[in-house]
Structure formats: C-alpha cells, structure tokens
Amino acid sequence: MITFPFSLSGKKILVTGASSGIGQSTAIECSRMGAKLIISARSEVRLNETFSQLTGDGHQIVVADLSRQEGIDAVMNAIDKVDGIVLCAGKGLTLPYQFATREKFDDIFNINFFSPVELLRLLYKKKKINTAGSVVVIASLGGTKIFSGGNSIYGASKAALNCIMKFCAKEFSSRKIRVNCICPGMVETPLIHRGTVSDEQLKENEKLYPLGRYGKPEEIAYSAVYLLSDATTWMTGQDIILDGGISIR
Numbered sequence: 028m029i030t031f032p033f034s035l036s037g038k039k040i041l042v043t044g045a046s047s048g049i050g051q052s053t054a055i056e057c058s059r060m061g062a063k064l065i066i067s068a069r070s071e072v073r074l075n076e077t078f079s080q081l082t083g084d085g086h087q088i089v090v091a092d093l094s095r096q097e098g099i100d101a102v103m104n105a106i107d108k109v110d111g112i113v114l115c116a117g118k119g120l121t122l123p124y125q126f127a128t129r130e131k132f133d134d135i136f137n138i139n140f141f142s143p144v145e146l147l148r149l150l151y152k153k154k155k156i157n158t159a160g161s162v163v164v165i166a167s168l169g170g171t172k173i174f175s176g177g178n179s180i181y182g183a184s185k186a187a188l189n190c191i192m193k194f195c196a197k198e199f200s201s202r203k204i205r206v207n208c209i210c211p212g213m214v215e216t217p218l219i220h221r222g223t224v225s226d227e228q229l230k231e232n233e234k235l236y237p238l239g240r241y242g243k244p245e246e247i248a249y250s251a252v253y254l255l256s257d258a259t260t261w262m263t264g265q266d267i268i269l270d271g272g273i274s275i276r
C-alpha cells in the first residue's frame with residue numbers, strides 16, 4: 028500500500044506552457060504537492076511570475092520556444108531525469124474551414140502537435156523519464172467530443188495528439204511509463220480571449236455549460252496532479268474529460 032498516494036513528494040516534474048493559464052496553475056499545484064518543477068515557456072517575465080508562486084525550493088526555469096528545434100534542445104539539455112511531464116504549451120485558433128490554409132495548419136500543428144510529440148520522443152529515447160514516470164498531455168474536448176464551428180485546425184491538432192499518445196502509452200508501458208490525456212472544455216485563461224470570439228459570445232456560450240460556468244485553470248491542474256501521482260499507477264492510455272458537463276448536455 029502507498030502511504031500518501033496523492034503526494035508528489037520526491038518527484039521531478041517538467042511543465043511546458045507554465046507561464047500562463049493551465050500550465051501555470053499545474054506547476055503551482057504540483058509544487059504544493061511536494062514536487063520539484065522544471066517550468067518552461069517563451070516569456071521569461073511570466074515564467075518568473077510562476078516561479079515566485081511555487082512552494083518549496085529547487086525549481087528551475089527553462090526559457091524556450093518549443094515551436095523551434097533550438098527550444099526543444101534547450102529543454103532537453105536542462106533535464107537530467109524526470110518523473111513526470113505535463114505537455115501543456117499550445118495555442119488556439121478559430122477560423123472558418125474555408126480559410127484553413129496549409130500555412131495555418133502548419134502553424135497550429137507545429138506547436139500543438141509536433142512540439143510535444145518530438146519533445147516526448149527525445150525524452151523517452153534518451154531515457155530521461157524515470158521508470159514508472161507519468162506523462163500528462165493537455166489535449167482538448169475540441170479534439171474528441173465538441174466540434175464547434177471554426178475550430179477545425181485546432182481540434183484536428185488535438186485529436187492527433189490524443190491518438191498518438193495512446194500509441195506512446197502502449198510502447199512506453201515496457202518501462203512502466205504511463206501516458207494519459209486531459210481533455211478540457213472551455214477554461215478561463217488568456218487563450219480563450221485572444222481569438223476572434225467576442226466576450227459577449229463567450230458569455231452566451233458559458234451559459235450552455237450544465238455546471239453553469241467555464242472551468243478554472245486549477246480545476247485542470249488538480250487532475251494533472253492526480254495523473255502524475257502514484258494514485259494512478261494502473262492508468263494509462265486514457266482521456267480524462269473535464270468540461271462542466273457540456274459534452275452530456
């Protein structure tokens with residue numbers, strides 16, 4: 028029996044996209060549960076804000092643009108071994124399909140799909156993930172259940188991520204490394220205010236959620252902590268849908 032199955036004490040965890048929103052919250056909550064963090068994103072200023080909110084010491088910042096090979100190399104070079112990885116860096120796009128050019132696909136797939144996939148491939152290949160480690164991928168409800176207009180490129184990038192992670196889960200099981208996805212519905216972060224959807228439209232959409240509101244970043248972070256912890260040592264290749272009930276509406 029594990030004495031404190033939900034604790035992250037003694038675990039080293041990499042969180043990408045840790046300068047904002049879900050990744051920031053995840054880093055903070057992981058540190059509160061005892062983990063040592065390696066936090067990464069492009070903005071050093073915002074990473075420092077996250078860093079200042081981490082509990083405990085021994086944490087590390089890696090400034091890196093993961094859409095570029097140099098950024099992936101920087102993260103690889105900063106890591107010796109990790110017990111957990113949260114692949115969270117990503118961006119949104121709302122665009123009618125008739126405007127979905129190859130360029131737009133390349134841009135979104137580069138950061139939402141190819142970057143996490145390549146980073147994970149290298150970490151695994153170079154044996155930088157400890158035996159019995161846990162990988163958490165922040166995918167999206169938009170790649171699995173809700174196919175709202177204008178989200179085709181974004182949804183496809185997340186669906187691809189969702190799919191390949193099941194293959195990783197199978198292959199990595201030989202080293203007892205687990206790979207699971209979290210698929211959130213709309214979460215109140217800067218991402219949802221950056222696009223072409225107005226605040227009025229967001230307010231209307233929020234009313235459709237059975238639990239009455241969009242999610243909070245920490246509500247995603249708590250599930251990431253769960254997946255990173257020893258409470259889920261028998262769980263791999265799965266999707267956790269966190270969506271305030273919108274998919275059963």
Ligand SMILES: NC(=O)c1ccc[n+]([C@@H]2O[C@H](COP(=O)([O-])OP(=O)(O)OC[C@H]3O[C@@H](n4cnc5c(N)ncnc54)[C@H](OP(=O)(O)O)[C@@H]3O)[C@@H](O)[C@H]2O)c1
Nearest residue numbers: 044046047048049068069070092093116117213214216218
């Ligand atoms: N909010 C939602 O409703 C929602 C729903 C489902 C899934 N998600 C997913 O959750 C993840 C986090 O989103 P969020 O809502 O927390 O958005 P956010 O607040 O905009 O955070 C996005 C994070 O990704 C990082 N990032 C973006 N491009 C990067 C790049 N090229 N290299 C390195 N880091 C990069 C950003 O850091 P820098 O700008 O400092 O680089 C930031 O830390 C995304 O993968 C998103 O698709 C969000």
